[in-house]
Amino acid sequence: MVTEMMFYFLSFVAILSAIMMISTKNPVHSILYLIVTFFAIAGHYFLLNAQFLGMVHIIVYAGAIMVLFLYVIMMLNLNEDAEPVKSKYQKISATVSGGIFMLVLVASLRSAEVSLEKTRNTDIGLVNQLGKVLFNDYLLPFELSSILLLSAMIGAVFLSKK
Amino acid sequence: MQEITQALHLFQKNKSNMVTYILIKFILVLFVFLLALTVAAYSTYGERKVSALMQDRIGPDRAGPYGLLQPLADGIKMFTKEELIPTNSSKYLFVLGPSIAMLTALMAGVVIPWAGPIEAFGQQLTFQVSDINIGILYIFSVVSIGVYGIMIGGWASNNKYSLLGALRASSQMISYEIAMGLAIVALVMKSGTLSLGEIVTQQQGDWINVVYQPLGFLIFLICAFAETNRAPFDLPECETELIGGYHTEYSSMKLGLFLFAEYINMFVSSAVISALYFGGYNLPFQAALGLEGPWLAVLQFGFFFLKIVFFIFLFMWVRWTIPRFRYDQLLHLGWKILLPLAILNIIITGLVMWANGSLA
Numbered sequence: 001m002v003t004e005m006m007f008y009f010l011s012f013v014a015i016l017s018a019i020m021m022i023s024t025k026n027p028v029h030s031i032l033y034l035i036v037t038f039f040a041i042a043g044h045y046f047l048l049n050a051q052f053l054g055m056v057h058i059i060v061y062a063g064a065i066m067v068l069f070l071y072v073i074m075m076l077n078l079n080e081d082a083e084p085v086k087s088k089y090q091k092i093s094a095t096v097s098g099g100i101f102m103l104v105l106v107a108s109l110r111s112a113e114v115s116l117e118k119t120r121n122t123d124i125g126l127v128n129q130l131g132k133v134l135f136n137d138y139l140l141p142f143e144l145s146s147i148l149l150l151s152a153m154i155g156a157v158f159l160s161k162k
Numbered sequence: 163m164q165e166i167t168q169a170l171h172l173f174q175k176n177k178s179n180m181v182t183y184i185l186i187k188f189i190l191v192l193f194v195f196l197l198a199l200t201v202a203a204y205s206t207y208g209e210r211k212v213s214a215l216m217q218d219r220i221g222p223d224r225a226g227p228y229g230l231l232q233p234l235a236d237g238i239k240m241f242t243k244e245e246l247i248p249t250n251s252s253k254y255l256f257v258l259g260p261s262i263a264m265l266t267a268l269m270a271g272v273v274i275p276w277a278g279p280i281e282a283f284g285q286q287l288t289f290q291v292s293d294i295n296i297g298i299l300y301i302f303s304v305v306s307i308g309v310y311g312i313m314i315g316g317w318a319s320n321n322k323y324s325l326l327g328a329l330r331a332s333s334q335m336i337s338y339e340i341a342m343g344l345a346i347v348a349l350v351m352k353s354g355t356l357s358l359g360e361i362v363t364q365q366q367g368d369w370i371n372v373v374y375q376p377l378g379f380l381i382f383l384i385c386a387f388a389e390t391n392r393a394p395f396d397l398p399e400c401e402t403e404l405i406g407g408y409h410t411e412y413s414s415m416k417l418g419l420f421l422f423a424e425y426i427n428m429f430v431s432s433a434v435i436s437a438l439y440f441g442g443y444n445l446p447f448q449a450a451l452g453l454e455g456p457w458l459a460v461l462q463f464g465f466f467f468l469k470i471v472f473f474i475f476l477f478m479w480v481r482w483t484i485p486r487f488r489y490d491q492l493l494h495l496g497w498k499i500l501l502p503l504a505i506l507n508i509i510i511t512g513l514v515m516w517a518n519g520s521l522a
Binding site for chain 2: 028032035051052055056058059062063064067068070071074075077126127128153157160161
């Protein structure tokens with residue numbers, strides 16, 4: 001009952017702020033709405049008992065990536081008048097391709113099985129369960145992706161030394 | 163979430179149990195809130211007294227005995243000052259900035275264990291608002307979103323100095339967050355848990371974590387200085403270059419909230435440092451004292467509080483001793499010194515654990 005109400009509330013916030021993010025003219029406002037969307041999605045993770053995923057989602061997306069986005073937009077000082085003027089053909093083609101993408105999404109989600117009830121009460125999202133799965137069943141992909149991230153970080157430090 | 167489920171679970175068993183549960187949690191939240199505000203208020207007084215001590219002055223001594231009513235006088239002054247909102251600012255974001263700064267500063271206190279659990283009212287009382295199993299990650303996420311208050315406030319002011327302050331704050335936060343996270347990783351490897359309550363319990367009757375993680379502690383401490391925007395890392399508000407940095411355009415209590423949030427952050431990070439590395443509420447020779455029940459809890463809280471006060475003093479001590487870094491020095495320290503050191507710390511911790519055979 002409580003979880004259901006929270007689910008609808010979070011979904012409402014997520015969808016509303018996502019729409020606001022696209023429709024608002026000011027880039028900084030756009031970013032702020034996107035941050036709200038990320039928080040709502042993190043709330044969904046908490047509802048599914050995936051606390052680790054939810055927290056990491058907030059730390060990585062809302063706390064790091066969006067701060068960088070905001071940093072770049074503030075540094076370039078983008079404002080409403082800085083928005084590039086797009087031609088009519090670009091707008092029409094963007095609308096059509098967006099509509100086709102939406103069609104694909106709706107079609108694939110219609111046939112998808114709603115398994116919210118099944119996943120709600122598992123402990124798979126808790127950090128020790130997740131660690132066991134990552135380090136036993138998916139060790140190689142996990143290590144490979146971490147090496148990828150580490151090399152990117154070392155590369156950035158190395159580039160700054162030049 | 164956990165607390166709601168727990169409350170509902172109690173509700174099914176016994177109605178009055180749930181009421182006491184919620185009431186206790188509510189009182190605890192209120193207590194933490196008031197404690198944070200009081201400590202922050204007296205930190206402003208403490209800061210002025212400490213700086214006076216360092217510079218051989220007397221410091222505030224007019225309001226009340228030894229100037230002890232100074233925070234109250236400052237608060238009244240802040241509230242009664244004229245409130246200005248710049249014409250060309252974005253009004254909502256201008257108000258939102260200090261609110262977020264204050265909110266995130268207060269949020270982190272939730273997972274800190276203030277004293278050991280005691281038995282009362284027919285249930286176990288824990289002096290921790292919520293012992294979520296990912297407590298450290300929670301603190302980390304609150305810290306990482308704390309920068310939005312400064313960024314939004316600085317941008318909404320529509321002033322180039324504020325904007326520069328906001329930019330500095332964001333790049334500084336991101337740089338030091340990584341070293342901080344890696345310093346905690348080594349501690350988590352050693353403890354094997356992300357729950358703050360469990361990390362503190364583990365240090366009971368054992369060496370405190372700083373003995374095992376001296377380098378990790380040092381990195382964490384330096385990063386805590388940077389994350390709270392305290393000198394020598396106070397570049398976002400650097401008054402010699404940027405007037406007041408991100409809060410140049412702020413006046414009245416909105417400025418007060420920004421300044422207050424900094425002191426609350428200081429209080430919370432002192433509490434986190436004491437809990438993670440200095441044994442939290444654990445007393446030395448606790449078993450030998452032979453105390454139990456509420457008196458032990460009171461004593462534990464007192465000892466924890468002493469540690470917190472010491473770290474707050476350390477924050478001030480450093481501020482009035484070490485001059486501010488230049489901006490490139492700050493990023494140099496973060497990326498090229500602290501980050502490799504933190505990775506080295508993880509490797510050393512792993513090697514020691516491997517040699518000990520504590521890796522299963």
